[in-house]
Amino acid sequence: MRKKRDIFTKKAKKEGYRSRAVYKLQALDTKFKIFSKNQIIIDLCGAPGGFSQVARDRTNGCASIFLVDLARVKPFPGITGIIKGDITKFSTIQELQSQVSNFNPEIKEIVVLADCSPDVSGSWEIDHARQIWLTEVALGISNYFCAKKFVTKIFQGELSKSLLDKIKLFFENVSIYKPPTSRKQSAETYIVAVRGKKILKELYQIEFLVKE
Numbered sequence: 717m718r719k720k721r722d723i724f725t726k727k728a729k730k731e732g733y734r735s736r737a738v739y740k741l742q743a744l745d746t747k748f749k750i751f752s753k754n755q756i757i758i759d760l761c762g763a764p765g766g767f768s769q770v771a772r773d774r775t776n777g778c779a780s781i782f783l784v785d786l787a788r789v790k791p792f793p794g795i796t797g798i799i800k801g802d803i804t805k806f807s808t809i810q811e812l813q814s815q816v817s818n819f820n821p822e823i824k825e826i827v828v829l830a831d832c833s834p835d836v837s838g839s840w841e842i843d844h845a846r847q848i849w850l851t852e853v854a855l856g857i858s859n860y861f862c863a864k865k866f867v868t869k870i871f872q873g874e875l876s877k878s879l880l881d882k883i884k885l886f887f888e889n890v891s892i893y894k895p896p897t898s899r900k901q902s903a904e905t906y907i908v909a910v911r912g913k914k915i916l917k918e919l920y921q922i923e924f925l926v927k928e
């Protein structure tokens with residue numbers, strides 16, 4: 717399994733991509749046709765930038781792409797904005813909003829990508845709960861930006877069903893897909909949710925984010 721991972725890590729490096737996660741998003745886009753020109757793409761938990769690179773390539777460089785992560789990310793061609801911050805913090809999303817509103821007024825749709833993974837604690841229950849929490853925050857952010865598409869990773873476990881039900885409240889079409897490059901043994905899978913319903917103010921706003 718490690719060998720298989722190494723193959724994709726080497727392939728990504730050779731092809732100029734920053735992570736092997738790119739092959740997962742490529743497979744998702746090939747199946748679900750996520751990207752099109754003139755989108756605003758918000759890449760939550762996006763370091764080191766593989767997903768943003770795929771978004772750039774699949775939109776022929778015609779989208780505005782904003783990446784947010786706790787980690788510092790070196791800029792690369794095609795990226796519009798990089799925010800170093802915690803997605804669970806109100807201030808990070810305020811900064812994101814101010815950057816997004818400065819770009820591309822003729823936008824057609826907003827796409828939110830969320831490939832969030834917490835630091836691994838060694839306890840599956842804790843890691844699962846944290847990952848679901850981050851994904852729920854990402855869902856709230858996608859609602860705040862009235863995203864038409866929401867593409868997210870989830871660690872499957874006892875909390876994933878209720879998260880899936882919440883995603884279905886916001887999006888009309890919700891599909892679950894495990895890309896071929898995702899290890900069979902891993903609990904991760906991806907959700908592609910499209911056609912955002914009108915904003916559900918009473919359910920999620922960014923007010924639930926942490927304010928310092």
Ligand SMILES: C[S@@+](CC[C@H](N)C(=O)[O-])C[C@H]1O[C@@H](n2cnc3c(N)ncnc32)[C@H](O)[C@@H]1O
Binds near residue numbers: 735801803831834
């Ligand atoms: C699997 S990596 C993302 C890989 C990326 N999609 C790519 O293609 O290069 C998960 C990321 O989640 C980020 N992360 C975890 N918790 C976060 C938080 N609260 N706010 C922002 N980023 C977070 C980590 O720093 C890490 O970079």
